[in-house]
Amino acid sequence: MAGSPENPSLTAWNSVYILLLKMWEFTPDSCEAHPCRAGRTTRRAFLATATASGLLCAAPAASRIGTFRSDVTPEPGEPLIWTKPAIQVDSPLWAKGVVLDSGGSRYVLCAVDWCAICNATHALFRNTIAKAAGTRADRVLVQAVHQHTAPYVDGSAYALLERLPKPPLRMSEAFLGRAMERLSRAVRDAAEQMSPFDQIGCGEAPVERVASARRVRMPDGKLATRFSGSGNNPTMAALPEGSIDPMIKTIAFAAKGKTLARLYYYATHPQTFCCDGHVSGDFVSDAREALEKQEGIHQIYFTGCAGDVTVGKYNAGSASRNGLAQRMEWGMRAAIAATRFQPASAISSRSANAVLPRPASLPATNVRDLAQMAAVGPAEGDNVYKAALRLAFANRREPLVATALKLGNIRILHLPGEPMLAFQEYAQRLRPRDFVAVAGYTDLGPGYLCTDRAWSEGGYEPSASNSGPGTEMVLKEAIQKVLTD
Numbered sequence: 001m002a003g004s005p006e007n008p009s010l011t012a013w014n015s016v017y018i019l020l021l022k023m024w025e026f027t028p029d030s031c032e033a034h035p036c037r038a039g040r041t042t043r044r045a046f047l048a049t050a051t052a053s054g055l056l057c058a059a060p061a062a063s064r065i066g067t068f069r070s071d072v073t074p075e076p077g078e079p080l081i082w083t084k085p086a087i088q089v090d091s092p093l094w095a096k097g098v099v100l101d102s103g104g105s106r107y108v109l110c111a112v113d114w115c116a117i118c119n120a121t122h123a124l125f126r127n128t129i130a131k132a133a134g135t136r137a138d139r140v141l142v143q144a145v146h147q148h149t150a151p152y153v154d155g156s157a158y159a160l161l162e163r164l165p166k167p168p169l170r171m172s173e174a175f176l177g178r179a180m181e182r183l184s185r186a187v188r189d190a191a192e193q194m195s196p197f198d199q200i201g202c203g204e205a206p207v208e209r210v211a212s213a214r215r216v217r218m219p220d221g222k223l224a225t226r227f228s229g230s231g232n233n234p235t236m237a238a239l240p241e242g243s244i245d246p247m248i249k250t251i252a253f254a255a256k257g258k259t260l261a262r263l264y265y266y267a268t269h270p271q272t273f274c275c276d277g278h279v280s281g282d283f284v285s286d287a288r289e290a291l292e293k294q295e296g297i298h299q300i301y302f303t304g305c306a307g308d309v310t311v312g313k314y315n316a317g318s319a320s321r322n323g324l325a326q327r328m329e330w331g332m333r334a335a336i337a338a339t340r341f342q343p344a345s346a347i348s349s350r351s352a353n354a355v356l357p358r359p360a361s362l363p364a365t366n367v368r369d370l371a372q373m374a375a376v377g378p379a380e381g382d383n384v385y386k387a388a389l390r391l392a393f394a395n396r397r398e399p400l401v402a403t404a405l406k407l408g409n410i411r412i413l414h415l416p417g418e419p420m421l422a423f424q425e426y427a428q429r430l431r432p433r434d435f436v437a438v439a440g441y442t443d444l445g446p447g448y449l450c451t452d453r454a455w456s457e458g459g460y461e462p463s464a465s466n467s468g469p470g471t472e473m474v475l476k477e478a479i480q481k482v483l484t485d
Contacts (some may be wrong), residue, residue, distance in 0.1 A: 120155030205334030212243025267304030
């Protein structure tokens with residue numbers, strides 16, 4: 001942030017800017033006080049004060065942005081989730097992002113149209129991008145959007161599987177290498193062609209009839225799972241939406257009134273179908289790319305804390321995809337219309353380690369166990385891979401990381417794993433007067449990150465988690481550290 005040890009020359013400006021921001025937030029007990037939700041009268045009053053004092057022109061001059069997209073579509077025969085080979089490309093998959101340069105520090109935000117990027121593979125993405133962008137890996141945030149029509153790649157699990165006589169299908173090093181080369185070139189080009197930005201905006205709007213809770217109570221009170229495709233079940237479709245965050249949030253970067261890029265954050269599984277060999281960015285990519293084509297502005301979509309949120313209430317099969325994409329696009333457009341801009345301030349970041357508890361038992365505790373599972377036959381390939389994923393995380397020694405970027409009163413929080421919605425809600429409660437956009441799915445090595453209540457109740461998410469009870473306290477502590485000034 002301005003005034004940090006990296007930017008001592010901005011200390012004086014930062015003090016005044018903070019004072020002006022406090023003037024902008026003139027209603028302490030109202031969320032409407034935030035500049036991204038404030039009315040025109042408040043904004044005019046702020047700008048008048050800033051202009052009269054001669055300080056509006058003192059916004060950090062070094063703020064710059066570059067945008068990139070890189071093709072990460074798997075080639076025929078490469079695995080999708082879990083080990084299903086790709087047979088047909090319905091729509092390409094992209095790694096899209098922004099390079100942000102602020103006050104001498106450089107950050108990269110990247111969303112990849114893959115189901116999961118875990119452990120060693122996540123480190124490969126971050127290191128590749130960091131080198132191309134000319135920054136440190138801890139300033140690179142890479143997220144898998146989590147479509148289930150895309151690869152689920154864990155290099156650490158692959159290392160275990162390669163020791164088996166007949167391991168299940170894995171992504172080839174040749175394809176991954178080509179994908180990294182393309183990504184490196186795209187990021188390098190973005191870093192070399194950055195443009196100044198002097199404003200940052202934020203807005204939010206509800207998305208109608210897309211998200212629904214996965215953990216639902218049946219009429220008899222029993223806990224049930226409403227999966228992404230449960231809309232075909234009349235009973236599941238009739239149940240209430242349940243606990244969701246209906247708001248899609250957008251953050252925009254602009255120069256002299258011209259928007260250069262938009263980021264979106266929304267919490268739901270972006271899945272209408274899976275596991276049939278068809279490659280697709282699914283409905284969220286449909287909405288994102290349609291809007292980019294129409295606006296001519298770079299659009300990047302991040303999936304929020306959607307571990308227990310799906311489209312199951314509204315997804316009755318392939319015919320539902322167009323409707324979901326359309327309603328998602330409507331939500332994006334409404335968030336754009338609600339966007340309010342403010343002068344750009346220096347960007348800072350804060351990270352916190354999270355060492356999660358391991359599960360009490362594992363389907364495999366060593367490579368010999370994996371070999372015994374693999375010996376059952378090719379049909380067990382998915383199960384062998386899932387067991388390797390759990391074993392890889394159990395063997396992991398590096399901590400997971402939660403990271404928050406601060407851009408004035410805007411906070412961008414990225415979390416590891418597949419967090420339940422409660423963690424997004426917790427982060428937003430910590431800073432009720434700020435605009436807090438939250439994403440999960442950075443390093444998906446731990447799988448589902450569940451609350452204590454979910455662990456006690458059971459259900460699907462705890463059964464598919466690579467971490468264990470006690471995760472809630474650890475993750476909340478990390479969130480608190482990165483969001484506390």
